Amino acid sequence: MFNTYDSIGVSVVGKSEVSTVVYRVGECMQELIKLWKEYESSQAEKNCESSQNGPTLEIRIPAEHVTATNRQVRGGQLWGTDIYTDDSDLVAVLMHTGYCRPTASPPSPAIQELRATIRVLPPQDCYISTLRNNVRSRAWGAAIGCSYRVERCCIVKNALRQQRFVREVTIQYNLCNEPWIKYSINIVADKGLKKPLYTSARLKKGEVLYLETHSRRYELCFTGEKMVKATTVSQAHETETEKSLTHNLHSTNGEISTVDGDSVMIDVFRWSCCKKPLPQKVMRSIGIPLPLEHLEVLEENLNWEDILWSQTGVSVAGKDYPLARVHFLSPN
Structure with missing residues (x-):
């Protein structure tokens, strides 16, 4: 033995x-x-x-x-x-x-x-x-x-x-002593032309992305769609095109659906801090994404363009979060 x-x-x-x-x-x-x-x-x-x-x-x-x-x-x-x-x-x-x-x-x-x-x-x-x-x-x-x-x-x-x-x-x-993957941009970056494998597409299908610093856990999930003026989206894409020249690690893949000549529907996401890191078994039992009573919502109605990945972490609505670990979870 x-x-x-x-x-x-x-x-x-x-x-x-x-x-x-x-x-x-x-x-x-x-x-x-x-x-x-x-x-x-x-x-x-x-x-x-x-x-x-x-x-x-x-x-x-x-x-x-x-x-x-x-x-x-x-x-x-x-x-x-x-x-x-x-x-x-x-x-x-x-x-x-x-x-x-x-x-x-x-x-x-x-x-x-x-x-x-x-x-x-x-x-x-x-x-x-x-x-x-x-x-x-x-x-x-x-x-x-x-x-x-x-x-x-x-x-x-x-x-x-x-x-x-x-x-x-x-x-x-992870913070609950469970094996997770060390954060790497390769895990969250879009791969090739297979859109179903894009991170935004995975979230839209129901998966939830959990990310940890060395002391806190965060949740990123799809929350639905919102209607915005087409001119606003056009300006956002022009700005994103300029950004892509210097931020080539980020990919714009949030879906946009045309409603009429003046308005469009875009996907929106929510960025939250988990009040307490919970084991995966407990998380599945109470629901994924986690109920609001277990979260401190930091940003709501985010466009995918508001989330920028880098080699060391993520920037959400202009605020940087250095990351240590990453894990996708699905409700089932």
């Missing part, structure tokens, strides 16, 4: 470098325990109590091990939920937390490895069992050794032409 990771250049605790080890199937993860003991020792020397958050450890997992046929995954070598025992298999943990799928098919040949950053934690009084993502963890009731949780995980692809590694999409924990 033990997993090991071979060290490939472990730093001394207290230094800025993150310890890095390589995953190996079926051996004890000694480096995790060693890191925790060194951390406790350093805290004792400083005559201070050990923090609930210990040092971090980066673990490189070769792609061939990221499969449900991994014998540690098949054997259920997994104890806890969100926080796991030090002998829980990391691949099983990544599947349990949703970072990768528990399938028998191996990853794409283009994927070289996964790189997971885990936080070393003190031993817990108990570890609970849950079924998540078709993987069930086991319960354990003894506080021994140490624990860990996954803080982030990314895919590393082998760029053959450059002969170097390229980091791909990164998954992070």
Whole structure:
């Protein structure tokens, strides 16, 4: 039931470098325990109590091990939920937390490895069992050794032409400790000429976009249509054309329907701050988009042109919001 990771250049605790080890199937993860003991020792020397958050450890997992046929995954070598025992298999943990799928098919040949950053934690009084993502963890009731949780995980692809590694999409924990995707403009940018895949089109079909800073969660949703004068829309499009020369990351794709010669119907959107970040299960139970009592509405009747995406965040009606995470949710 033990997993090991071979060290490939472990730093001394207290230094800025993150310890890095390589995953190996079926051996004890000694480096995790060693890191925790060194951390406790350093805290004792400083005559201070050990923090609930210990040092971090980066673990490189070769792609061939990221499969449900991994014998540690098949054997259920997994104890806890969100926080796991030090002998829980990391691949099983990544599947349990949703970072990768528990399938028998191996990853794409283009994927070289996964790189997971885990936080070393003190031993817990108990570890609970849950079924998540078709993987069930086991319960354990003894506080021994140490624990860990996954803080982030990314895919590393082998760029053959450059002969170097390229980091791909990164998954992070949201404010409710659930795996969401790290914010990237690629996630919200319109792709090609397929209008049904445009972000505005997805929102119009009922999906809701949730975005987080490091401390707050926001909701962007479609709220209907409004009638405006055709001359106003014409002026807005002329202004947007000028903007597009310098803001080529933004795309105008809100739908406009002609009503008569003087008026048109345009799509409108709402930008709100969630009063409290809620787990997805709770959000689905109370309704998506969230009821108004759970929101602080910041901007209503927004034209799509009022929402400008950038590499670091979004500008809504002229106000900038630096973003950390993003997630689409549908009512069903």
